[in-house]
Amino acid sequence: MATLPVIPVIKAPKLLCASSRPCRSPPFSFSAKNENTLALANANIDFALVKVEVPKQFKGLEKALTKARRENAEHGKQHRTARRLGALFEQIIPDIDVLSEAYGQRVSEIATSPKFALRSADYGPFASHVGVDGTSIYAAASSSKGGIALHLLACMLARMFSSAEATAIWVQLVESRIKELQETSDTAQLSGMAAMYAVEQGLQIMRDDLANWDASARAWLEAANQVKRKEDTQLKLVIKNIPSINSSGTTYMSITGSWVIAMKTIQNAINGVPQNITNGAVFLAMRCWHLYPNLQVFAPIRSIEFHDPIFANGGTITLGLETKEQDETGVSWSVSLSHLRFYGNPVTVHKSLGVDSDRLTIPELCLVSLGCVISNWTIPSMANIMETADCFVALGEALGFDDELEGSYDADLGWFGPLLQGARSLLYCEEEDRSNAIYLVEYGRRRGRNFLGDELRGSTPMFGLTSPSELFKISDLITRSQHDLEACIRIFRELVEDCGFHENDCVIVSRPPAMSETAGHSEATAFEGTWELVSAREVPRPSTKRSLDGTTIAAKRFVRWVHIDRTRDPAVQKYVCRKNADIFAETSRVIGGLDFMSIDTSGGCSCKYSGHGDYCGSKCPCSINGLWCTSLCGCQSAFYAEFYPAESKLYPVLDRTARCENLRPCRTGSGNPKEDCLWLSNKATLDIDEAYALTQEFKWRDPPLAFTKYFKPNESRSNDPYKANATEEGVAFFPWQVGDNVGLFIKKSFSGGIPGTISLERLTNRLRSGTVNQNLLRKFLTNTRSVGVADFSSSLNGSGTEASVFFTSLKAIAAIRELYSSWTEATLSISITKKPIGMAYWAADLAKTYPHAWPSQSSHREFNRSRKFACLVMAESGVHNLHPDQLDWVVALATANTIYAAEYLLQDPYHHDRSGNASFEGIRRFLGSVGQAGIVLIVPPPSPLILNLDSSKNRFVRADTFSGQLVDKFEQTSLHLRFSELKFPIAIGQGAIDADIVIREGIVSVFDGPRWIADLDVLQGIESGLLVRLVGCTCSEKREPGPLGERLSGILGEQLKSISTWDEMLLCKENLLSNEIGIVRSHGNWSARLAAANLATSLGCLTMVLQSPGACSDCIQTLLKTQFWLSVGSNNPYPSILIT
Incomplete structure (x- = not known):
């Protein structure tokens, strides 16, 4: 192609209207531009191929582009699109020379970032597709003076809208602009003639051209965001309350108006002009163009300094208006799209940066997930x-x-x-x-x-x-405190308080250490143990304190009800109630055995037999028997009357309901002075089964009145409801949480739940x-x-x-x-958080556990691989939920500036492919773009082609005996990825024109220099049963490779034949005998080894792959002893292939 002349750009004078602002469309104000356009038309030059000199600020980008991308930008489809768009919109593009130069500096800075320093040799068939995709930028810079403006607009649309939506917007803008020029241009005028020529160029812009234009801008944004993530995040937090972009008027007017305002504003800031801004489009532009002026914010008042050297001093932008919406979703934009669907009314699309367009790294996804749990x-x-x-x-x-x-x-x-x-x-x-x-x-x-x-x-x-209940079940508190009864009681009380139980709905049952026989005690008189029923919460108790009006103030205290249990003679309890222990000397030792229990005998009796001074009268059975009145005075006689009728004759017959209310305080083993201690009736614990005391229900006989009667908070209580009143009733309790010697029991009649939680x-x-x-x-x-x-x-x-x-x-x-664990720079769409990810098809089986599939289980491997690609589709798009069955043959995925590929496409055939394993690994990610819109799923061709060599036409090659030297004779071998015309949509909205996801047939080809050798189905090759990986070096430490080639040559001799060219490889079946082994001399060249392994298996040859580089001497000796190749494949009529 002949070199086109460089067309000089004529700078038009800036004309002002009466308002001192640039006029929008006076017919004479753009005569210089019009003259350039008409001159090209009259010269009969293909307008779309004209290339202008690229400003020096873009030279860094030029160096970063691959040869194929630069060719596309200067002479290919992207250049044509940029030229035609520039011609169509040049009349409304303001003078942005300063902005264009600044943007060139910024993109060159980003493009030359160390993050994008990639070695093409590591990417095999994807080598021509790796690296940063700045094609549309360079195409814009080389197309026309105002071309960069169209790229800037593409970035704004790509940041806010999906690929299909942005393409529809571009189609609508082009159509609207063409219509505007047709309606307003006067063909009799020079400007009108230029406008019609621009219309002619606009009519040549195809929808696919606009989709690819958007795809390139989208790819650039993703790459640039990696470099400017810190600044972008800082800006995102500042502008999260920015109002929506102006959407008044038509979509065309809204978008072009916002675009022009953004360009003018940023250029003014670069020039050091301070501005007060209320249009969200400016802040969208800052994030899209990666230009960061200093900001002044008022909510709260603060200055945000980015220290961007591109901006002159004073070019501060003040946020003139912020909203206080709780959603804090950032800049939003609502547009009406008439070209999104084939048929129907225009579709209104509302997008927000924070909800629809932002992308998350994996650490950020984890933070969002934490918030989702909350x-x-x-x-x-x-x-x-x-x-x-x-x-x-x-x-x-x-x-x-x-x-x-x-x-x-x-x-x-x-x-x-x-x-x-x-x-x-x-x-x-x-x-x-x-x-x-x-x-x-x-x-x-x-x-x-x-x-x-x-x-x-x-x-x-x-x-x-x-x-509290769940936490208690997994706690060791009770187990660790089993020897400390009081500690256990405190733990249960804390549990009850946390649960929010009422004090009368539960009780703690404890079994203090037994008072076993001591010296001088008979078996009959020994105290074998006691029961204590302990209040789980503080209860109202009588108090001497009074309020100002004289009302008694109830105090809150814990209460314990104590009962000595398991004695041969229940009446032995009376001895601890005597005023003078010396009356019965034989009982003093018993009292000595109760050092930790004492009874205050200063209290009086208020039973109906009491006399004057609150002391027992003559009819009280305690008084008759010479005892001070205790809880036994009534309950003892009742106990005897019920269980010992013969002995009860010794006591006066009492009213069965008669009980003493004024129980004298006692002290438990803990000696806790903050707790009131009351004696229990003998009958209280009769229903406690000693063998299953803390594991079964029990009935508390004659319980305190508070446990049987509901008292309103301010109800007057004539008696203390927590004393052992004679109620002749019982309350059933069941064990809820128990330890070895203490348990928390709940009323059986309790029907509520646990209202409380802990902080x-x-x-x-x-x-x-x-x-x-x-x-x-x-x-x-x-x-x-x-x-x-x-x-x-x-x-x-x-x-x-x-x-x-x-x-x-x-x-x-x-x-x-x-x-994503090894992809530190990878991001995924924030839109993924809008729906339950656990309902995605690819995630449906994650709840089940599958063993890692063996290589031979191809159906499982295909499912595992396709599931990973389905996961990537959802992560990249944020919305598309594809079933793994749809992706069985997918080997790679390309979107924006990222390519994901099954690792077997990018590694030596000696290594096992993990992409088919159940674990989420085995997929490689790298920076690159295939230059196509949306998400592209790449599948291999069903029947790859192989160079057809006619063995009858001088193609016989003498099979040389292997010399023993492991060298690479395939230095000119390279792998390339190209696409056939086969493509079909796989994810497309109902009635939509553009597909978000397409499947394309990608062909991996082997070239020997410029010569095509074959197309490969790499997946079929690496999973073929004819491929055998010989055990290599198994040493834990890296050791120098040994003389494997020489040892092989020494053992196999003439059986080993060298394959040093692709012709020899393709004709191996014709040139080699069935018992011979062709050794492919591709040592250390993983791409040639991968191609050879695939070709050999496709030819039906048993293919053995040795580790490269070779094994150490010791491991070589082990390998040679097995003589694996002498037995395997003996039934194969074709020669074997050994890849070194």
Whole structure:
């Protein structure tokens, strides 16, 4: 092609209207531009191929582009599109010389970033597609003076809208501009003639041209965002409350008006002109063009300095207006699209940067996921984010969670890994990064409520661990305190308080250490033990304190009811009630055995037999028997009357309901002065079965009145309802939480639940206290996956809610994290958080556990590989949910400036392919673009072609014996990826014109220099049963390769024949005998070895692959002893191939 002359650009004078602002479209104001256009038309030069001199500021970009991309930008389709768009819109593009030069500096800076320093040799067939894609930029710079403006607009649209939407917008803009020129141009005037020529150029712009124009801009944005992520994140946080872009008027007017305003504003800022801005388009442009002027913000008042050297001093932009919407979704834009569908009314599309267009790194996804979990809790707005993060970290510590060992999605607790990573990121990030971390957690809490499904909406926080009941079950507190009765009681009281139980709905039953026989005690008189019924919460008690109006103020105190149990003679309790222990000397030793129990005998008796002075009268059975009045005075006689009728004749017959109310205080073993101690009736514990005391229900006979009668809060109580009143009633209790010698019992009639929960701060302290059993905690969280988070608000037993989608979603996030683990720069669409990811087709089976598939299980391997690509499609698009069955033959995916490929396309055939394994690995990611719109799924051809050599036409090649030297004779071999015309859409909206996802047939070709050799189906080759990988070096330490070639030559001799050219490879079946081994001399050249292995298996030859570089001497000796190649393939009629 002949070199086209460089067309000089004539700078038109800037004309002003009466308002001192540039006129929009006076017919004479662009005569210089018009003259250039008409001159080209009259010269009969192909307008679309004209190339102008590229400004020097873009030279850095030029060096970064591959040869193919530069050719496309200067002479290919992208250049033609840029030329035609420039001609069509040049009349409305303002003078942006300063902005264009500044943008050239910025793109050159980005394009030459070390992040994009790639070695093409590492990427095999993708070598021509790797690197940063700045094709549209260079095409714009080389097409016309105003061409860069069209690229800037492409960036704005690509940042806000999907590929299909942006393409529809471009079509609508081109059509509207053509119509505007046709309606307003006067063909009798010079400007009108130029306008008609521009219309002619516009009519030649095809929809596919615009789609590819958008694709290139989209690819550039993704690459540039990697380099400018820090500045972009800072700007995102500043402008999160910016109002929407002006959408008044037609879509054409709205978009072009916002575009022009943005260019003028940024150029003014570059020139050092301060401005007050209210149009969100300017801030969208800043993020799209990666230009960062200093900002002045008023909510709160602060200055944001980016220190961007491109901007002159004083070029500060003031945010003149901010909204206070809670969503904080950033700049939004609403447009009406008339070219999105084939048929129907225009579709209104509303997009927001923060919700639809932003992209997340994996650490950021973990932060969003943490917020999504919070959004499912009861009252999520009350959860303090920093406290929550600390609680998750404490939970990880209590679990002993090792992210490296159990962070895989298929581990029992693999789903917990992303949440722990998010919590740690928030707690331990640098202070300058904390705002963004909190923003992302808040985004998950407010905008990501659907990401994990709604099964656990309103659930107990921390997977139910803030429920006191659940936390108690996995606690070691009681076990560790089993020898400290008082400590156990305190633990149960804390549990009751946390649960919010009423004081009369529960009681603690304890069994203090038995007072066994001591010296001088007979078996009959020994105290074998006591029962204590302990109030679980403080109860109202009489007090001497009074209020100002004289009303008695009830004090809150704990109470214990004590009963000595298991004596041969129940009446032995009377001895501890005597005023003078010396009356019966034989009982003094018994009293000595009760050193920890004392009775205050100063109290009086208020039973109906009492006399004056509150002391017992003559009819009181205690008085008759010479005893001070105790709780035994009534209950003892009743006890005897019921169980010992003969002995009861010794006592006066009493009214069965007669009881003493004024029980004298006693002291328990703890000697706790803050607790009131009351004696129990003998009958109180009769229903406690000694053998199953703390594991079965029991009935408390003659309980305190408070346990049988409901008192209103202000109801007058003539008697103390917590004394052992004679109620002749019983209350049944059942064990709820028990230890070895103490248990918490709940009224059997209790019908409520557990209204209380503990705070995150307390849970964090408990998790770090060392009192949580790690095994029980792990079991609890593992079971939660199947039973859900229990709700105890209406039942003590709790009712679990199925949470399969919730936990499958967390496993899916863990799988994405695993897949992306080595891709530190990779991002995924924030739109992925809009729907439950656990309901995606690719994630449906994650809840099941499959063993890693063996290479021979091709159906499983295809499913595993296709599942990973389905995952990538969803992550990249944010919305598309493809079934893995649709992607069985996909080997690579290309979108924007990223290519994902199954690793077998990019590695030596000696290595096993992991892309088909169940684990989420085996996919390579690298910077690159295939220059096509949307997401491109690449599939191999069904029947690859191979160079057909006619063996009868002087193609016989003498088979030389292998010399023993392992060398590379295939230095000129290269692999290339090209596309056939076969393509079909796989994801397209109903009635939509453009597909978001297409499948394209990609052909991997082998070239020997410029000569085509064959096309490959690499997948079929590496999974062929004819491919055998010989065991190489198994040493733990890297050792020098040994003389493998010489040893092979020495053992096999004439059986080994050299293959040093592709002709010899293609004719191996004709040139070699069946018992001979052709040794392909491609040592260290992985792409040639991969091609040779594929060709050999496709020819039907047994193909053996040796490790490259070779094994050490010791491992060579082991390999040669097996003589593997002498036995394998003996039934194959073709020669064997050995690839070195």
